[in-house]
Amino acid sequence: MDLDSFRRRIVNVLSSITVEPVMFLFMLGSFLQYSSLQQLLYYKVCMIEYNDTVICQNLSFYDTEESYVQKQTSHWLILINIALAFPTVVSSMFLGRWSDKVGRKMTMITPPVGAIINGLVLTFSSWFIYSPVAWLFLGTICLGLSGAYATLTFSVFSYLGDVTKKEARTMRYSILEAMTFLGSFLGLLTCGIVIDQLGFPAVFIYYIVCNICVIIYVLICIKDSVNLGRIKYLNNATASHDEISDQRSENDEEQSRTNVCQELLKLDNVKESLVVIGRKRPFEHRAQLIMLIICLFVLQLVGSGENDTFILYVKKDPLAWSATLISYYSAVKNLLISFVLLLCLPLLHASRIGYQDTVLIIIGVVMRMGAYTLLAFSRTTWMVFLVPLLASTSAVPAATSRSMMSKIVDQNEQGSLFAFMASLETLTVSLASAIFNALYPATLNILEGGFVFITMAILLIIPVILMCWIHELKTMEASYTKLIEGVNIVDEEVLENDL
Numbered sequence: 001m002d003l004d005s006f007r008r009r010i011v012n013v014l015s016s017i018t019v020e021p022v023m024f025l026f027m028l029g030s031f032l033q034y035s036s037l038q039q040l041l042y043y044k045v046c047m048i049e050y051n052d053t054v055i056c057q058n059l060s061f062y063d064t065e066e067s068y069v070q071k072q073t074s075h076w077l078i079l080i081n082i083a084l085a086f087p088t089v090v091s092s093m094f095l096g097r098w099s100d101k102v103g104r105k106m107t108m109i110t111p112p113v114g115a116i117i118n119g120l121v122l123t124f125s126s127w128f129i130y131s132p133v134a135w136l137f138l139g140t141i142c143l144g145l146s147g148a149y150a151t152l153t154f155s156v157f158s159y160l161g162d163v164t165k166k167e168a169r170t171m172r173y174s175i176l177e178a179m180t181f182l183g184s185f186l187g188l189l190t191c192g193i194v195i196d197q198l199g200f201p202a203v204f205i206y207y208i209v210c211n212i213c214v215i216i217y218v219l220i221c222i223k224d225s226v227n228l229g230r231i232k233y234l235n236n237a238t239a240s241h242d243e244i245s246d247q248r249s250e251n252d253e254e255q256s257r258t259n260v261c262q263e264l265l266k267l268d269n270v271k272e273s274l275v276v277i278g279r280k281r282p283f284e285h286r287a288q289l290i291m292l293i294i295c296l297f298v299l300q301l302v303g304s305g306e307n308d309t310f311i312l313y314v315k316k317d318p319l320a321w322s323a324t325l326i327s328y329y330s331a332v333k334n335l336l337i338s339f340v341l342l343l344c345l346p347l348l349h350a351s352r353i354g355y356q357d358t359v360l361i362i363i364g365v366v367m368r369m370g371a372y373t374l375l376a377f378s379r380t381t382w383m384v385f386l387v388p389l390l391a392s393t394s395a396v397p398a399a400t401s402r403s404m405m406s407k408i409v410d411q412n413e414q415g416s417l418f419a420f421m422a423s424l425e426t427l428t429v430s431l432a433s434a435i436f437n438a439l440y441p442a443t444l445n446i447l448e449g450g451f452v453f454i455t456m457a458i459l460l461i462i463p464v465i466l467m468c469w470i471h472e473l474k475t476m477e478a479s480y481t482k483l484i485e486g487v488n489i490v491d492e493e494v495l496e497n498d499l
Contacts, residue, residue: 364395
């Protein structure tokens, strides 16, 4: 390959980059925040209750105190996740359909604004360690009202749905999904080190800077994928040509902005998001869409449960991990997941050798079941570090399922679909927190706390069964399509012979 060809290829790759940095930076900050919040709660509960630095920094040597702190931290996590979930769901359901009408760019900016406010509250709470834990709810609610992870996720996935062709969508979605894990890789790799070396306030300032970078990038580098001229429809769908031309005036632009804000608050936005899911579609596509939603729901349920319980599991005896070791493990796991999404899945897509979305999903889910089973029986650090090898394909089912759903709905339904999914995912986080943060302390004596991961592995049987069903439906659809195409070819040949 000569230098000019190489340069052109690099330019083509760089020119195809759109919302990937948005996902990377936001998820970098999100993983910093959530992992640090768990550890801050763990330390804060201990200090408020016992006011003893020696005990709180060596909690694994104090069984009674450790049990109390673990249970209290689990309960606080449940409440904080609920405080985040409900504002997030409400705002996302309004913002989803709104983005289909006025563009994705606005909905990419609101979550980092809320995250910055949350970061300021966390910085204050970590600086004043004896301040009430309840103060954390202020930042959490502000983050929820901004749409949080749910709104950012549906915005970037809808954007790619707008600008990509169906045949390239699985590959592009896998790359976008990889940004989540690359962001978490860097965030979790540095999170524990920053906490151990500089303390909690420094890591939350790090979180704030990440979200400032998101806002700057979106404002400067992102061109909206939805034609902004569609905003005129909000004023008057039957406007004459002269009236449309007049909208370029300064007064009419101000009126358009007012109508855009009014459109955001319409209850029809929520209704239309739900209608997208229940709309009748050919070839059992509605049934496939509902089953894909259930699959993603279960995957997100166990994933959120793992996030809530893993740190508690490895911080207790016999593992007794430090914040730095937790960061190393999470970084290794997410780096392997990113490798699979960025390299393995696109190669399979390009080669077309035995490539089927449903088969890839089943393989990914089964390997994830194996990872949870191994984790449940791990009693040494080296055994836990084997888990990422099995979990490396755990993100393939989510990325591929989103691609399959995106291909089922129309382009003007992308925002509504992904807003619904993001809202469901947010509710799933709260549900998982309530289930697994209650199950974990109640089963600490079963497999030394590992029973919760066995439960997760059992739940993953549901998406395996549903994906087998979808595979059969797609096989029948493909057979029917080939039959119809064959009949059409025969009819054309007969017609040509008659002529």
